[in-house]
Amino acid sequence: xxxxxxxxxxxxxxxxxxxxxxxxxxxxxxxxxxxxxxxxxxxxxxxxxxxxxxxxxxxxxxxxxxxxxxxxxxxxxxxxxxxxxxxxxxxxxxxxxxxxxxxxxxxxxxxxxxxxxxxxxxxx
Numbered sequence: 818x819x820x821x822x823x824x825x826x827x828x829x830x831x832x833x834x835x836x837x838x839x840x841x842x843x844x845x846x847x848x849x850x851x852x853x854x855x856x857x858x859x860x861x862x863x864x865x866x867x868x869x870x871x872x873x874x875x876x877x878x879x880x881x882x883x884x885x886x887x888x889x890x891x892x893x894x895x896x897x898x899x900x901x902x903x904x905x906x907x908x909x910x911x912x913x914x915x916x917x918x919x920x921x922x923x924x925x926x927x928x929x930x931x932x933x934x935x936x937x938x939x940x941x
Contacts, residue, residue, distance in 0.1 A: 829874035836866045889933035890915050899925035909933055 840863040847856035888911025892904055897916060900923040907913045910933025 825877045826874070829870060829877050833867070833870040833874055836863060836870050839863050840867055886933075887911070891930045891932040892916075892927055894919060897921070897925065899923045901925065903927065904930075906930065907932075 840860065843856060843859045843863055847853070847860050889909055890912045891907040891909030892914040894902075894914070894916040895918055897919040899919070899921045902916065902919070902921055903924070903926040904914050905926075905928040907928075907930040909930070914927075
């Protein structure tokens with residue numbers, strides 16, 4: 818579980834646990850020897866709080882994270898005219914090169930292309 822997923826779930830889960838425990842204690846006291854109307858009011862209030870925290874937890878768990886950006890294309894060529902196409906040293910998160918409607922009559926050289934997510938400063 819990632820840090821953001823943990824944060825999204827931890828607070829509502831902890832709140833639900835505290836409210837559940839308080840509700841159990843209030844029911845125990847209300848049905849025991851202390852027949853106070855205020856204990857039954859507390860049971861009702863804690864039941865509503867339990868409903869609220871359950872809905873909060875459900876909502877937080879079903880939130881969708883931001884969608885990832887689409888993969889980047891390194892080189893996109895359209896309506897190109899040349900003799901040869903030399904494409905080298907392309908690093909891309911998606912398609913390396915996409916060429917449409919090309920008439921190659923003269924030399925075309927493309928190199929050193931980086932597209933998409935930046936390179937990590939840490940070697941893998």
